[in-house]
Amino acid sequence: xxxxxxxxxxxxxxxxxxxxxxxxxxxxxxxxxxxxxxxxxxxxxxxxxxxxxxxxxxxxxxxxxxxxxxxxxxxxxxxxxxxxxxxxxxxxxxxxxxxxxxxxxxxxxxxxxxxxxxxxxxxxxxxxxxxxxxxxxxxxxxxxxxxxxxxxxxxxxxxxxxxxxxxxxxxxxxxxxxxxxxxxxxxxxxxxxxxxxxxxxxxxxxxxxxxxxxxxxxx
Amino acid sequence: xxxxxxxxxxxxxxxxxxxxxxxxxxxxxxxxxxxxxxxxxxxxxxxxxxxxxxxxxxxxxxxxxxxxxxxxxxxxxxxxxxxxxxxxxxxxxxxxxxxxxxxxxxxxxxxxxxxxxxxxxxxxxxxxxxxxxxxxxxxxxxxxxxxxxxxxxxxxxxxxxxxxxxxxxxxxxxxxxxxxxxxxxxxxxxxxxxxxxxxxxxxxxxxxxxxxxxxxxxxxxxxxxxxxxxxxxxxxxxxxxxxxxxxxxx
Numbered sequence: 001x002x003x004x005x006x007x008x009x010x011x012x013x014x015x016x017x018x019x020x021x022x023x024x025x026x027x028x029x030x031x032x033x034x035x036x037x038x039x040x041x042x043x044x045x046x047x048x049x050x051x052x053x054x055x056x057x058x059x060x061x062x063x064x065x066x067x068x069x070x071x072x073x074x075x076x077x078x079x080x081x082x083x084x085x086x087x088x089x090x091x092x093x094x095x096x097x098x099x100x101x102x103x104x105x106x107x108x109x110x111x112x113x114x115x116x117x118x119x120x121x122x123x124x125x126x127x128x129x130x131x132x133x134x135x136x137x138x139x140x141x142x143x144x145x146x147x148x149x150x151x152x153x154x155x156x157x158x159x160x161x162x163x164x165x166x167x168x169x170x171x172x173x174x175x176x177x178x179x180x181x182x183x184x185x186x187x188x189x190x191x192x193x194x195x196x197x198x199x200x201x202x203x204x205x206x207x208x209x210x211x212x213x214x215x216x217x218x219x
Numbered sequence: 220x221x222x223x224x225x226x227x228x229x230x231x232x233x234x235x236x237x238x239x240x241x242x243x244x245x246x247x248x249x250x251x252x253x254x255x256x257x258x259x260x261x262x263x264x265x266x267x268x269x270x271x272x273x274x275x276x277x278x279x280x281x282x283x284x285x286x287x288x289x290x291x292x293x294x295x296x297x298x299x300x301x302x303x304x305x306x307x308x309x310x311x312x313x314x315x316x317x318x319x320x321x322x323x324x325x326x327x328x329x330x331x332x333x334x335x336x337x338x339x340x341x342x343x344x345x346x347x348x349x350x351x352x353x354x355x356x357x358x359x360x361x362x363x364x365x366x367x368x369x370x371x372x373x374x375x376x377x378x379x380x381x382x383x384x385x386x387x388x389x390x391x392x393x394x395x396x397x398x399x400x401x402x403x404x405x406x407x408x409x410x411x412x413x414x415x416x417x418x419x420x421x422x423x424x425x426x427x428x429x430x431x432x433x434x435x436x437x438x439x440x441x442x443x444x445x446x447x448x449x450x451x452x453x454x455x456x457x458x459x460x461x462x463x464x465x466x467x468x469x
Contacts, residue, residue, distance in 0.1 A: 037349065038349050038350060039349065040298055040300040040347070040349055041300040041301060041302050042300065042301070047451075047454070048451075048454035048455065049454075049455070050451075050454070050455060050456055051455040051456075052455075083234070083235070086234040087232050087233070087234040087235055088230045088231065088232055088233070088234070089230050089231055089233040089234065090230025090231070091230065092230075093230060122234060126234050126237050126238050126241070127241070129238060130237075130238050130241035130242055130245070133242055133245075134241075134242070134245045137245070137249075138249065141249075147464060149253075149260045150256070150259065150260050150261040150462065150463065151253045151254075151256035151257045151259060151260045152249075152253050154252075154256050154259075154352065155249050155250075155251075155252030155253040155255075155256055156249060157350050158252050159245065159248055159249055159252065161350065162248075163245075
């Protein structure tokens with residue numbers, strides 16, 4: 001007899017969810033405070049709070065670094081598992097990336113089976129991690145500001161802005177897929193409660209579901 | 220080496236490589252940008268260079284159009300900000316008042332009177348505190364110190380407040396800053412009169428400091444013993460808005 005359709009399985013640990021949501025919150029704070037440092041008169045209601053915006057931006061950046069240090073110290077397995085999850089890309093991942101934007105009726109078959117993180121989530125994680133390092137390095141150089149050659153602080157400033165422009169569509173796409181697409185909305189439960197329905201896992205992450213049923217995966 | 224069954228199953232270890240490649244590309248990007256900006260490091264000694272007056276003729280620049288700065292590197296363009304309405308002065312109606320307790324004299328200048336002072340031209344980068352910048356701006360004008368000196372400064376001449384013609388905006392320099400070779404009252408950018416958004420007919424240019432110190436649509440220069448905070452400084456912005464490590468004597 002089949003499993004009951006509502007059986008829930010653990011997809012994300014508490015540390016993973018904390019990392020995700022605190023990162024998301026800090027990202028929004030950094031984006032908005034950065035925007036209010038960047039925009040000029042006529043576009044910016046917080047110009048007379050520039051020092052406050054700068055403090056918020058710097059404090060949020062420090063909190064972001066602290067977040068990774070805390071997770072690394074308090075739950076070293078979390079970052080290790082994330083690293084292992086995103087390390088391997090196989091043919092199914094390549095095919096998944098190739099076909100994911102093609103509507104099902106044109107594709108004519110389901111997407112290739114995926115592990116706990118699908119290929120898009122892996123790519124998103126790697127890009128976000130690299131961008132976070134990029135923001136940290138360029139932000140530190142900008143913060144060093146007048147103590148550094150202006151060519152260096154201005155080069156950092158240019159790339160900080162370019163990184164922001166690159167990250168906005170990436171994050172926007174992530175949010176749209178998580179919130180608006182009915183077929184992928186099941187994943188939202190996972191990152192909120194930690195658990196997803198087994199039928200969702202079988203449908204969207206079949207290879208991970210196999211390992212669950214074989215008792216190989218524990219969070 | 221041929222892949223074993225486990226490798227075939229797991230795929231290729233790409234994640235970390237991709238991460239490292241992205242970091243390498245980012246580092247290379249910063250190095251390239253630094254190299255591109257290298258000739259433009261701001262220091263007290265090179266933040267502006269004197270150039271012969273008239274060395275930039277209009278023909279060297281692009282045709283001016285509303286809101287677009289002629290003769291600039293393509294991605295670099297001015298963004299025009301104003302906290303009040305942009306004044307619409309005519310040369311005929313505009314006057315510049317020079318007064319204050321720090322002067323024994325005082326005067327009211329028409330544009331032609333201002334242009335009769337010794338003209339200077341400086342090449343500098345215009346830097347906005349919000350991060351954008353425009354390189355190779357050639358400004359033509361007269362030195363602030365020549366205007367001050369023509370009005371018999373006295374012992375009370377410690378600070379200068381510059382008033383914009385919008386009736387709202389002000390900013391200040393110390394008398395020491397204003398006596399710099401490259402603190403000028405400019406009426407021309409790259410061989411053309413300033414456009415309205417740029418501060419027509421005359422604006423302060425002091426490239427040692429961020430753009431908000433460079434008051435547009437100048438109407439009044441007040442030389443005085445006390446220090447006023449400018450429009451943005453009253454709202455918490457740095458009074459010493461240097462684009463480089465400021466000199467220890469401020």
